Amino acid sequence: MFRSFRESSIVRIRAGKVQHQETFVAHETILARSDFFRNAMNGNWLESDTRTIEMSEDDPYTVGLYLQFIYVKELPHDSNEPLMDQLEQEYKDLAKVYVLANKLQDTTTKTCTVRRVFDLLQVNVDSEIWLAPDEEAVRTVYEGTYNNDPMRRLFVDVWLGADNWEISVAHDLLAEFFKDIIIATRVQAGLLHKNIAVEHGIERYIDQI
Structure with missing residues (x-):
């Protein structure tokens, strides 16, 4: 009872290279949504004894x-x-x-981030500002995921729905x-410059997570 409030439930996470390393603390019960963290703390890894998980990369x-995000669902x-x-x-x-979250095998957080992108799409609609993810966001997702990943598909659809979208920019x-983008343009030609992601519905993106 009250296990999550005991000192033994606290885990330290050391992130980054030595020169720029930072240490965080979190509850084991919160981290358990991730297969990576759960395996690290299940008694078979050294981390389960030291209560410290190294994430130097x-x-x-x-x-x-x-x-x-996993604690308060906000950034x-x-x-x-x-x-x-x-x-x-x-x-x-x-x-x-x-x-x-993808690297840590945390499907719950992956799903929550997709839902949050859908929240941003609503902000776009309400404010009459249609802003697609920029190059940095696109590059982060594409360099950290595999082909046909749900967030890749979502970013493509958000781009196709943007009012200022041009093929030259995507190039x-x-x-x-x-x-x-080219493939989606051919398949979804009738939906260009509409809120394509919302037209499809969130299930299109979270069902495959």
């Missing part, structure tokens, strides 16, 4: 975003920034969280993304 900023933002800047930054941060991004 992972960016501390991204790990911090991931932990905040940090500056409400004083213009709305478009807030949306652009959140797309970038959601991309980072999704890719890390300047990753070759894989450009290829997916």
Whole structure:
């Protein structure tokens, strides 16, 4: 009883290279949504004795975003920034969280990030601003996932629905993304410049997570 409040339930996570390393603390019961963390703490890994998990290859900023998201389902933002800047930054941060969750085998958080992207689509509609994920967000997702990943498909559909979308802009991004844009353009020609992702519904993207 009350196990999650005992000292023994606290896990330390050291993220990043030595020169830029940061240490985070989290509850084992919260981290257990991830197969990676659950395996690390199940008694077979060294980490289960030291209560410290090394993530030297992972960016501390991204790990911090991931932990905040799994605890409060929100990402940090500056409400004083213009709305478009807030949306652009959140797309970038959601991309980072999704890719890390994918690496950590955390399907719950992957699903939550997709749902949050759908929330941003509604912000686009309500504010009459249609902002697609920028190059950094697209690159993060494509470099951290495999072909036909749900977030890849969602980003493609968001791009196709953007009012300012042009094929020349997509061409300047990753070759894989450009290829997916071309394929989706042919398949969904009748939906271009509409809220394609919303037209399809969120189940199209989360069913395969």
